[in-house]
Amino acid sequence: MIAITGASGQLGRLVIRYLLERIPADQVVALVRNPGKAQDLVELGVTLRRADYNEPETFTDALKGVDKLLLISSNEAGVRTTQHRAVIESAKAAGVTLLAYTSVLHADISALGLAVDHRDTEEALKASGVPHVLLRNGWYSENYLGSVPTALEHGVLLGSAANGQISSAPRADYAEAAAVVLTSEGQGGKIYELAGDNSYTLSDLASMISQNTEKSVIYQDLPQSEFEAVLSSIGLPAGLAALLADSDAAAAQGALYDDSGMLSALIERPTTPVLDSLMEIVQ
Template sequence: MIAVTGATGQLGQLTIDSLLKTVPAVEVTAVVRNPAKADRLRARGVTICQADYDDRRSLDRAFAGVDKLLLISSDDTGMRLRQHQNVIDAAKTAKVGLIAYTSILHADTCQLGLAVAHRETEVMLKQSALPYVLLRNGWYTENYLSSLPSALQYGAFIGCAGDGQIASATRLDYAEAAAGVLTSADQAGKVYELAGDEPYTLAELAAEVARQTTKSITYRDLAEAEFRAALIRAGLPMPIANKLPEYDVAASRGALYDDSHSLSRLIGRPTTSLSDAVAQALKA
């Protein structure tokens, strides 16, 4: 049995879709916090198990009989470590044969603040003595394409990433990688640095959007403080307005770049190109 936590999230649903290409639905369990949101997965025939990262007993029930587990990192940054420890402890009790964890690109050296919890989770996995594999996911291309509506409205992407090279990939790329690892033998102990094949700058992203829309779209590179102020003026919550400039500064220093091509080798095809990702976003 293969179980996927956070299964109603975007990455979780795509991972289950990918698993079902080769694995019978009866061998897949979707671990979800709210079963009412799992109708799409239920319709595909997978088992739905209710569990919450904060509720250890629910995790014990959900992991009973599970051979392989995908731990999709919690999005509750303040409680992430405690929640991950609950999952790891429950997996150990259930004698899960392999945990795959969605970490962050170059977690051991990454200077992003959000990398700290990922590093510590990796340590917890090592200390658990459970077999595990690390999926160190790079940036999602969707992180930038979420700004597409405002860029089209105002004719510009804004940021403070300078000429930083961003080797992002789509959620589908990362989902296929996770499914591939979960359905392959001899994965314990492996560390995958996963990123897109074709790095780009934000100026190149703007140019690609301009090309496909035939509109004047540019990239305005701002000072970090100026970018933060612009986000606050736009009404973004303060935590997000503080984090986005940090991510861009890290990108300017190479934190979102990787040229190993490990992701494309793992999924057996090139990662989704920037042009294809933009085209898909424009159709949405």
């Protein structure tokens, strides 16, 4: 039995889709906070169980009979390390034989502010003794492509990444890699640095937008504090604005770059270029 936390989220649903291409549905357990909002997963034939990061006791029953667990990182910055530790403890008590964790690219050395929680979780995994594999996911292409409509409206793509190279891939590529790892043997102790095969700067992305639409778009680089202020001014919560600005600033230092090719090796095909993902938006 393979269980996925946060199974009703964007990444979780994709992981389930790829798992069902590799194993029978009755071997998949979808762990969700609100089962009432995930009935479509039941229709796929998978087992649905309630498990809430903020209610650690729910994992006691949720992990019964589970052999492998994919712990998809919580999106609640500031408390997620505590949430993750509780899941790890439950997995240990349940006798889970492999825990796969979605960390962040180069978590051990990353300049990303959000890497701190991931490093703490990786340390908790080591201390637990639970056999585990680290899926250090790079940036999702969707993180930047979400700004395309605004860039088209105003003719400018804003950021704070300077000329930093970004090795992104769409969520689906990372999800497929997770499904491959979860259905393969001998994964305990492995660390995968996962990123797109092709890298680009935000200036490159602005050029791609211009070349494939009828609108001229330029990239305007801002100091981190100014970019954060702009993000807040358009209605983003303060914490999210700070996180995105910090991530851009770290990208300028190479935090979102990787050329290991581990992701394409796992999925046995080239990763999806950001241009392909862009074309799905602008066509």
